[in-house]
Amino acid sequence: MADTISLYVHIPFCTVKCGYCDFNAYAGSDHLIPAYSQALIKEAQLWRKATENRPVTTVFFGGGTPSLMPVEEMRTVVDGLRSAFDIAADAEFSLEANPNSLDEPYLAGLLGLGFNRLSIGVQSFHDEELKALDREHSASEAGDAFRAARSAGFTNVSIDLMFGLPEQEMSSWQGSIEEALELEPDHISLYALTVEPGTPLARDVARGRTPSPNPDAQADQYEWTEERLEKAAYEHYEISNWAKPGYRCEHNLTYWRCREYLGLGAGAHSYLDGARFAVAALPTKYLELVDESFKSLENGSDTKMRQVVSGESVTPELDMADTLILGLRLIEGVSLPDFHEGFGVDALERFSEELSEPFEFSLVEHVDAHLRLTPKGRLLGNEVFARLLPD
Ligand code: SF4
Numbered sequence: 001m002a003d004t005i006s007l008y009v010h011i012p013f014c015t016v017k018c019g020y021c022d023f024n025a026y027a028g029s030d031h032l033i034p035a036y037s038q039a040l041i042k043e044a045q046l047w048r049k050a051t052e053n054r055p056v057t058t059v060f061f062g063g064g065t066p067s068l069m070p071v072e073e074m075r076t077v078v079d080g081l082r083s084a085f086d087i088a089a090d091a092e093f094s095l096e097a098n099p100n101s102l103d104e105p106y107l108a109g110l111l112g113l114g115f116n117r118l119s120i121g122v123q124s125f126h127d128e129e130l131k132a133l134d135r136e137h138s139a140s141e142a143g144d145a146f147r148a149a150r151s152a153g154f155t156n157v158s159i160d161l162m163f164g165l166p167e168q169e170m171s172s173w174q175g176s177i178e179e180a181l182e183l184e185p186d187h188i189s190l191y192a193l194t195v196e197p198g199t200p201l202a203r204d205v206a207r208g209r210t211p212s213p214n215p216d217a218q219a220d221q222y223e224w225t226e227e228r229l230e231k232a233a234y235e236h237y238e239i240s241n242w243a244k245p246g247y248r249c250e251h252n253l254t255y256w257r258c259r260e261y262l263g264l265g266a267g268a269h270s271y272l273d274g275a276r277f278a279v280a281a282l283p284t285k286y287l288e289l290v291d292e293s294f295k296s297l298e299n300g301s302d303t304k305m306r307q308v309v310s311g312e313s314v315t316p317e318l319d320m321a322d323t324l325i326l327g328l329r330l331i332e333g334v335s336l337p338d339f340h341e342g343f344g345v346d347a348l349e350r351f352s353e354e355l356s357e358p359f360e361f362s363l364v365e366h367v368d369a370h371l372r373l374t375p376k377g378r379l380l381g382n383e384v385f386a387r388l389l390p391d
Helices: 030-051 071-084 104-113 127-132 139-152 170-183 200-206 215-231 250-256 283-298 316-327 336-343 352-360 375-379 381-388
Strands: 005-011 056-063 087-097 117-123 157-163 187-192 235-238 241-243 261-264 269-272 275-279 308-313 364-367 370-373
Touching: 005 030, 005 071, 005 250, 005 269, 030 071, 030 261, 030 283, 056 250, 071 104, 087 250, 104 139, 117 139, 139 157, 139 170, 157 170, 157 215, 170 215, 187 215, 215 235, 215 375, 250 316, 261 275, 316 336, 316 381, 352 364, 352 381, 370 375, 375 381
Parallel strands: 005 056, 005 261, 056 087, 087 117, 117 157, 157 187
Antiparallel strands: 187 241, 235 241, 261 269, 269 275, 275 308, 364 370
16 A cells, blocks of 8 residues: 555634744734745645645645635635545544634534544633733633534544743642643643744743742652543553543654654644655745745746755655654654664664663663653653764
């Protein structure tokens, strides 16, 4: 069977830009949505030939706030994707959503288009924390959005929460987790707040207006949560992700297993035919470049992908490092026999120098023919990953 791929679609529009966010997302640009939908369809057509023997097994609309797109606009895009790609009938079809843009008719519309997985960005079940994060929804709206998703018929719903907020007490974090568990989501993603350079949060921290997130408090919260979610029968399958049996996010597993995917939309990244590449980030630039590429394709002058503005071929060295770095994010770790089969080398021998300190400090372990992070290593994963990056 032909190699499958995953499809990522980036929707870069948000109603406000949250102070901590460094994603490729823009507030106040919703007027571009209709032109952006058309550009996505054109970009899909540009890739049609190159992907014609690659069945698509997962589709993920991320952002930004994909749920800002009206259903009719979404229909145009989904139809465009289906006509350009061979999307499997049972493909996982996910959409990231913010609670304040969800109601039952909208959600029913999404189900009608084939979406079967919803990931709701709740972040906290405390209004004062949501306010501090510049989130536009309240805690009760988040609960309402989740219940609306269930009533509309979504059977696979994930909740995102953020921990390690400045001055966040353990009890407050525990409260958010308990509220989330009451809703019985199928999947939970938990991210530590990080201060990204260039964001308003980074400026506030630099000026002493906001305290820096406390890594010790974050570690305590993470460890408590690992135990709590295990008791609630969630499988911890990736550093930041937990799922009820059968509800792991297949799309994100594509990334962690270092398999190929195509990203569409402004700033989207791809890993296709042995190369990693990225599309122009600014939506207006993206629209312009996709249009030029599409016109050239139509009039037969060339098949150049002008919207692709950077990229590199993945050398075997890089491929091995990516396989370890991404695979170590999974709780099961990296299968050493599979690594040997794929690259013809023994990972422990080839990376013995890079892994010597992580082994010495018990950040990684070799168990059941897998190399994996230890519980302590999950808190300090970046220390391990940085050592594995090629020079
Ligand atoms: S809603 Fe999400 S993508 Fe948009 S600004 Fe906030 S954190 Fe960033």
